[in-house]
Amino acid sequence: MNSLRQKITFGYAAIGAIVVALSVLSFLELRLLGEKIVAGERIGEFFGLTLEVRRFEKNYFLYHQATDLAENRAYLAEAATLLRDRLAPFEALEDPSRIARLREELTRYAALMEEYSRDADDPALEGRIRQSGKEIVTVAERLSRTERVMLQAMLDRHRQLLIASVVMVAVLVVVIGQLLSRRVSRPLKELEDSMEAVAAGRLAKLEMAAHDREIVSLTQAFNRVLQDLEVRQGQLLRSEKLAALGTLLSGVAHELNNPLSNISSSCEILADEIDGHDIAFKKELLGQILDETWRARRIVRSLLDYARDREFRREDVALARLVDDTLRLVKGQIPAQVSVERRVPDDLVVSGDRPRLQQVLFNLLANAVEAVEGAGEIVISARRTREPCDCRALVFGQCTGQGEAVEIAVRDNGHGIAPDILPRIFDPFFTTRDVGKGLGLGLFIVFEIVEEHGGCIAVDSEPGRGTSFLIRIPAKDSNG
Numbered sequence: 119m120n121s122l123r124q125k126i127t128f129g130y131a132a133i134g135a136i137v138v139a140l141s142v143l144s145f146l147e148l149r150l151l152g153e154k155i156v157a158g159e160r161i162g163e164f165f166g167l168t169l170e171v172r173r174f175e176k177n178y179f180l181y182h183q184a185t186d187l188a189e190n191r192a193y194l195a196e197a198a199t200l201l202r203d204r205l206a207p208f209e210a211l212e213d214p215s216r217i218a219r220l221r222e223e224l225t226r227y228a229a230l231m232e233e234y235s236r237d238a239d240d241p242a243l244e245g246r247i248r249q250s251g252k253e254i255v256t257v258a259e260r261l262s263r264t265e266r267v268m269l270q271a272m273l274d275r276h277r278q279l280l281i282a283s284v285v286m287v288a289v290l291v292v293v294i295g296q297l298l299s300r301r302v303s304r305p306l307k308e309l310e311d312s313m314e315a316v317a318a319g320r321l322a323k324l325e326m327a328a329h330d331r332e333i334v335s336l337t338q339a340f341n342r343v344l345q346d347l348e349v350r351q352g353q354l355l356r357s358e359k360l361a362a363l364g365t366l367l368s369g370v371a372h373e374l375n376n377p378l379s380n381i382s383s384s385c386e387i388l389a390d391e392i393d394g395h396d397i398a399f400k401k402e403l404l405g406q407i408l409d410e411t412w413r414a415r416r417i418v419r420s421l422l423d424y425a426r427d428r429e430f431r432r433e434d435v436a437l438a439r440l441v442d443d444t445l446r447l448v449k450g451q452i453p454a455q456v457s458v459e460r461r462v463p464d465d466l467v468v469s470g471d472r473p474r475l476q477q478v479l480f481n482l483l484a485n486a487v488e489a490v491e492g493a494g495e496i497v498i499s500a501r502r503t504r505e506p507c508d509c510r511a512l513v514f515g516q517c518t519g520q521g522e523a524v525e526i527a528v529r530d531n532g533h534g535i536a537p538d539i540l541p542r543i544f545d546p547f548f549t550t551r552d553v554g555k556g557l558g559l560g561l562f563i564v565f566e567i568v569e570e571h572g573g574c575i576a577v578d579s580e581p582g583r584g585t586s587f588l589i590r591i592p593a594k595d596s597n598g
Contacts, residue, residue, distance in 0.1 A: 140286070151269075436466075
């Protein structure tokens with residue numbers, strides 16, 4: 119059975135079969151119990167008749183009235199008829215030979231009473247009658263007591279059967295419930311956890327150990343949705359990057375104008391001074407042309423590195439130069455009233471993917487510029503450390519605190535982030551900007567890249583006083 123529907127149907131069929139079997143057994147037991155009750159009534163009736171026989175016997179001995187004798191004969195005849203016509207219940211309780219002797223004793227008692235009715239002055243005959251009646255009542259009482267004991271035993275057995283049936287059905291329901299829980303609830307819980315992970319931006323493929331057709335189909339459908347989400351997320355990330363590039367181009371165009379203008383001016387001066395005089399001045403102009411050309415090339419190369427979409431490739435990255443190149447790209451977006459200070463050692467090297475790390479810096483700088491709202495201070499610092507992450511901030515990712523790490527901090531004194539939204543800033547598509555002014559993927563991209571480098575990112579913010587982002591990336595092994 120590789121289908122949940124079949125297993126559930128089988129489970130319910132098993133419970134139904136057991137319930138039906140127990141019901142049939144209970145019905146048969148009740149039927150037998152009913153027969154025993156009827157038989158008990160016959161035994162009780164016989165015992166009552168014998169008691170009536172003895173009662174009218176005593177009355178006759180005392181008063182010698184014909185009515186008492188007649189009643190004695192009537193009850194005796196009724197007892198004999200009951201014993202003859204309903205013999206089976208009596209033989210079920212007592213040995214048939216004893217029942218036969220009981221019938222003979224009834225006949226003997228009747229004969230003795232007839233003899234006594236003709237000669238009431240014989241004391242010995244009266245004694246024999248009393249002894250015969252006592253034996254009849256004793257046997258009837260024993261039969262009645264035995265019947266009650268057997269009936270009580272049947273009632274106890276039926277009660278035990280009923281309790282055992284209830285317990286068995288309860289155990290079966292629990293067992294089937296546990297099986298269904300393991301087959302249904304657990305896979306559904308894993309699906310729920312995976313959906314929560316997707317909502318948090320982690321698109322992890324779902325691997326289910328279940329082989330049930332419904333669970334397999336649901337898993338395959340979920341994984342297809344994940345694939346579509348990955349494709350669409352990639353498209354959105356590229357759109358975000360293109361939007362950022364569009365913003366950069368305006369600043370880069372202005373930045374390129376300066377070296378190109380210097381190159382143009384130097385070339386015009388050289389054209390006017392084409393004769394052989396003042397060689398040193400001409401060499402100086404040529405040097406300026408060369409420097410500005412390299413400056414323009416670096417700007418273009420930084421822009422191309424940022425825009426290039428390629429596989430992750432780890433290399434040694436000079437962090438100070440990476441920060442300078444990133445600042446050069448965003449220079450056109452930074453207002454004059456915003457000061458940016460770099461506190462990065464020139465010899466500090468981090469192991470990572472250069473374009474991706476540059477994208478991290480660019481996104482954090484862009485957020486910082488927006489946070490200071492046209493006037494403020496931004497500080498970019500970095501250091502190499504062995505100390506564990508010591509901050510009161512929210513930490514996202516895995517900061518083990520073991521081994522050397524490079525910490526990169528981007529701080530601003532802007533408006534800060536409200537505490538209620540701080541835990542959500544790295545969620546995909548979460549933004550506080552107005553509609554049409556961002557997809558909410560900037561910080562999500564930062565988190566994805568930092569996590570791709572095996573690091574973590576912490577954020578500490580106080581409304582009205584600024585925000586601090588601290589990135590911790592494992593340092594390149596000194597022997598590697």
